[in-house]
Amino acid sequence: MGDPVGEGAAAGKALEVVFRAAGPYLEGLAERKVHESADDGVLGDLGGPLPERGVGGERSIEQLVEVGVRAATHSSGPRFFHLVVGGATPAAMAGDWATSLLDQVSGLWLASPLAARVETVALGWLKELFGIPPEFGGVLTPSATFAHVTGLACARAWWAERHGVDVTAHGLSGLPPLPVFSSGLVHPSTRRALQVLGHGRDTLRTFARDDTGTVDLEALEAALRALDGAPAIVVGNVGEVTTGAADPLPELADLAARHGAWLHVDAAFGAFAALSPRTSHLTDGMERADSITADGHKWLNVPYESGFSFIRDPAWQHRAFGDWGVPYLPGAGEEQINYNTLGPESSRRARALPIWATLKAYGREGYQQMVERHLDVAAHLGALIDQAPDLELLAPVRLCVVCFRYRPPGVPEERLDELNTRLGEALLADGRVYAGTSMYRGRKVLRAAIVNWRTTTGDVELLLRVLHDLGPALAADLR
Known part of the structure; x- marks a missing residue:
């Protein structure tokens, strides 16, 4: 493919590739891991020398979408609690x-x-x-x-x-x-x-x-x-x-x-x-x-x-x-x-x-309902943390951010920062749920920011299940 003018009336075919991929991708976000480890081979497919002769818009976008779906961080899904990142509502995406x-x-x-x-x-x-x-x-x-x-x-x-x-x-x-x-x-x-x-x-x-x-x-x-x-x-x-x-x-x-x-x-x-x-x-x-x-x-x-x-x-x-x-x-x-x-x-x-x-799509009422739901989800997560004997809520849940740490019995106080650092790294590597670490009052903490329109109580409950899957083995090394 040479000069893009040659695509002419076929220019819409590249958009059709994205449209065909969009439905299955969006419908699968609720079950998809937030991140799948992408080996160099997957991302390497995007590289190589600049083509002397292009492959055309349709084939180019087919490759981009195929690699992207496999290698992207799915931050538009319901379990990306890292940073403070929402997704895109259906109307916003359109x-x-x-x-x-x-x-x-x-x-x-x-x-x-x-x-x-x-x-x-x-x-x-x-x-x-x-x-x-x-x-x-x-x-x-x-x-x-x-x-x-x-x-x-x-x-x-x-x-x-x-x-x-x-x-x-x-x-x-x-x-x-x-x-x-x-x-x-x-x-x-x-x-x-x-x-x-x-x-x-x-x-x-x-x-x-x-x-x-x-x-x-x-x-x-x-x-x-x-x-x-x-x-x-x-x-x-x-x-x-x-x-x-x-x-x-x-x-x-x-x-x-x-x-x-x-x-x-x-x-x-x-x-x-x-x-x-x-x-x-x-x-x-x-x-x-x-x-x-x-x-x-x-x-x-x-x-x-x-x-x-x-x-x-x-x-x-x-x-x-x-x-x-x-x-x-x-x-x-x-x-x-x-x-x-x-x-x-x-x-x-x-x-x-x-x-x-x-x-225009959701109005004041729709956004108020979403904010109220997120406040409920954050409060629910805070309550679950308060009830868990191996978790510690470190700040009141005021808005949509929950600040806490993993504190299992038997791990010395001076090793809790190291434990929570390792747990944060393991959480991101696992990919089922994304939540970040930070420092608060001199302590290493986990933090979940709940602002995605898809997020429900089930998603934060999964966060705690994943932490309890990963945490015990890490804690055993530090006791």
Whole structure:
């Protein structure tokens, strides 16, 4: 096969390959291992020298799908509890296929009024879902990290202006270090965003009362007071990845207001706490933030890549990113929005389409029911751990993350970290269920994040059965 124009009317055959594979693959996710060990031979089939003469779209995709089904980590299934990763609802997946089919240039209204309008609608629906005031600006990003970059770039423009500098035009030269304060719950993606923006990841200062990361409000206020009126950024966190904990946003908002600081909230998956009366208190005060980060490929269950950035005053988006200033990229108006002037990307996929599709398909009620079910599943897992004599729940189950460790009788305390490290490795190698390890209060822990739309109580019960299959032999070596 040479020039792809030669495929012509047969171009749809490659898509038919994916369509034929999709049904059996999706229907089998409930029984499939999360990961099958792929030997080098399977993955090696993808390599070799660049073909001089191609095999054509249909044969190429046949090979990709055949290898992919065997070698992929099936993170869209119900038992991927590692990281904080949702799957893709049926409507979101179909919306993503439509995105590839239509292949819109989503940054400019001129290039795609469809993509711009769908993004505007999707952002409005997300604000309704989370209880964010409608006057907030927003933009879709590839990830929560990029959403942090967006929100903190707006905060930086605000901060620099208070020092008399247009940082977008003139950069950071001559400016003092940017003061950024948070609790011990802060996620590394916030530091990464500061690193990307030129402020250094380690300049962020944390104020915690103890090793749980709980914010020390008195120490934080003292640090703000010591700035003597100079502007600063305060980062609040909703949904810490190891325990699901949250900062007290009303108190942080009060502090920011008293000291003239910018409040940035990381609610990557915690924003969805707003959907349940049981957890909505965790997002109380979020509407008072100056910028908010949330994520779609977590609890919204849309495909990668999907992040959201919301800004109280949309003017800061224009000041931080602005028009491109070249004649072939025309400006737009209040209704005809150019989203590539509101965030860090120029070329942008129309990632709003799967978001629109899933919210249209299931609505507020459907997402509330899913969140409530996940809260029930997490609470069920926590209760089973509490009842098990060889497991220890290390933090309250506040949201959708369960933090615990394996602690069988006879294993010395000083060897429990090693045991849980080995158990975590064995769990991933086994492949039936995926859950990660982390550190909490100086201890190696297991953690399960429950955000996939397919997950039920049976899936977390299987997690414990697998741990009890694998754990005893590992523990015997350490007694």
